[in-house]
Amino acid sequence: MTRALTAKGAATRQRIVAGAAQLIRAQGADQVGLDDIRAATATSKSQLFHYFPDGRAELLRAVAVHEAAEVLADQQPFLDELGPEGSWKAWRDVVVRRYREQGIHCPLTALTAQLGPSDPGIRAVVARLIDEWHARIAAGVGRAQTLGLAEPSLRPEKVASATLAAIQGGVVMMQATGSIEHLEAALDTALAVLAPRDAA
Amino acid sequence: MTRALTAKGAATRQRIVAGAAQLIRAQGADQVGLDDIRAATATSKSQLFHYFPDGRAELLRAVAVHEAAEVLADQQPFLDELGPEGSWKAWRDVVVRRYREQGIHCPLTALTAQLGPSDPGIRAVVARLIDEWHARIAAGVGRAQTLGLAEPSLRPEKVASATLAAIQGGVVMMQATGSIEHLEAALDTALAVLAPRDAA
């Protein structure tokens, strides 16, 4: 952590992480070797180990951090504006579109299921992402309640858990079946408690 | 498929599949090599390839089939008795207990995320499991409606999608955070539409 990185070095490191993340998103973590990353980022073996002395494991942790930040960034500004009328649908559409476009490739799933089990560090990164995501949704529920748009008796954390689980579960089902319908149905159902008249 | 298997051969094959499934459940698919399976099942390399000529890939497909059947079997008889008053809670408790006990090790997740992406055959097995599971839940919703215990306007398939997604998503969140609370909250919320007074 006390390494001295020049501007050039930082750029190279960033290029490696971004390139590796893209490969992993597209092909799955266990399908991507250091050689693939090396080729995709126009680097050499020694550069990989220069910037990530602990090798593959450290690089993958960096990818996890990168992807976790990306997941939240993709939902902005909608995620932090949850609360008002229409804000839920706008966010929902962003989420659904995002998963529809990237198909079966979910960075979170790739990291949790493929790397998490054998790497506590990555597990921690994903756990923090879940917590953060959960907190932001819960905050939105709270704002909706303040605005008088949601039942005051609802517990925001519980609604947030259900909503987030609907997304994650919908993605799992999409990855298995190839259909995005389950995701839409689950997310709509979870959000129905906030705007009952929108439920189908 | 037209192979001639004696009783002894079938038993050995079954032992290999069950042993491999257990290892994969405990350690993750990519952590289990043919040598581990060989050691755990007291077999030799040639036996593995005798019963699974296509090697590792074919064996993993067999494990997928085995695990998929297990997932549904574990929920019986509760799954097929969904509908009446109290049946949902009984089933919910079975599901929650099951995941609480096996912790972060979910056979479905292991297969989908670790093997599915690179093996269409396994994807198909998991897809069929999802469809079957979904259909059984939907059937239960239909029975509840017939019994007058659920809103007739509910679409059973949509409720089933939301419920199944709540389970899958809750498991993903449990694997990441280590807490089963999200799973319980999500599943309870999804089932709340069937018995509104039970919702917290």
Added chain:
DNA sequence: ACAAGACTGGACCGAAAGGTCCAGCCTTGT
């Protein structure tokens, strides 16, 4: 200008793991 050290290229190594092969044993059907 000139060290110090950050940066880069690529050959090389060793372990791991999937897969092959063949020789010998056991079961089955006639």
Added chain:
DNA sequence: ACAAGGCTGGACCTTTCGGTCCAGTCTTGT
């Protein structure tokens, strides 16, 4: 009893892949 062929053991091959090493180049601070 005796082939035919399923069943088993284990040595061996081959490729992949993470990781090491070293020599050489470019940057930076003084």
